[in-house]
Amino acid sequence: MKTILPLLAGLATVSGATAAAAEAPVELSANAAIVSDYRFRGLSLSDRDPALQGGVDLTSRIGLFAGSWASTIADYEGADVELYLYGGYTAALAGTDLTFAANLYLYPEAKGVNYVELSAAAERTWGAVTLGVEAALAPRQANVDKANHYLGGSAAFAIPGTAITAKARGGYEHGFYDRKWDWEIGASYSRSIFTASLSYVDSNYGGADEEGRLGRGGIVASLLAEF
DSSP: OOOOOOOOOSOSOOOHHHHHHHHOSEEEEEEEEEESSOEETTEESSTTSOEEEEEEEEEETTSEEEEEEEEEEEEETTEEEEEEEEEEEEEEETTEEEEEEEEEEEOTTOSSOOEEEEEEEEEEEETTEEEEEEEEEEOSBTTBSSOEEEEEEEEEEEOTTSSEEEEEEEEEEESSSSSEEEEEEEEEEEETTEEEEEEEEEETTOOSSHHHHTTSOEEEEEEEEEO
16 A cells, blocks of 8 residues: 655656656556565464465556555465455544545455455654554454454654664554464665565464464565656
């Protein structure tokens, strides 16, 4: 759900193609990535193995957006792909970016595991520092016997004079899990359409058994391309 709107300043002329793109009511973007481990809120969904990911986004000038994203995962009730569909609205209020969305998680070939989640997020930037908060709710529904709540926060620092951004985030989840905490810290480097990231991800759901292995701390590397 990312859109990059280039600001063109100090140019005496702007090409017709650029002007038309800037005035387009809807913008289409895409992304593709490879990750060493697909972690979602601290837990590995790829059995700590690499995963392929990609998505497509549509954004409008009035703040409406919609998109789809998919990742390979370890076998989950017969599914080996997670498909994520979403739509919502984003706006700026007093210097803070607000986002509200409805999210649908689908697991093709699996039965009784798809679910809907509602989310809201706020993000604000002060110079090189960006802080954010998020909240998500999966209400009781056909495949959710008990509502799931997630609260999270994030911080990013763009190191001046470099293309490196240091990042940290964490969250608390209850419903699907019993009082689960997750956290991560890392950095990313961007060049052209590519972003390389390296993070340490952990949770309080790590343990010695097979299930706990998916929540134990580990290093996650990724390479993202955005078009």
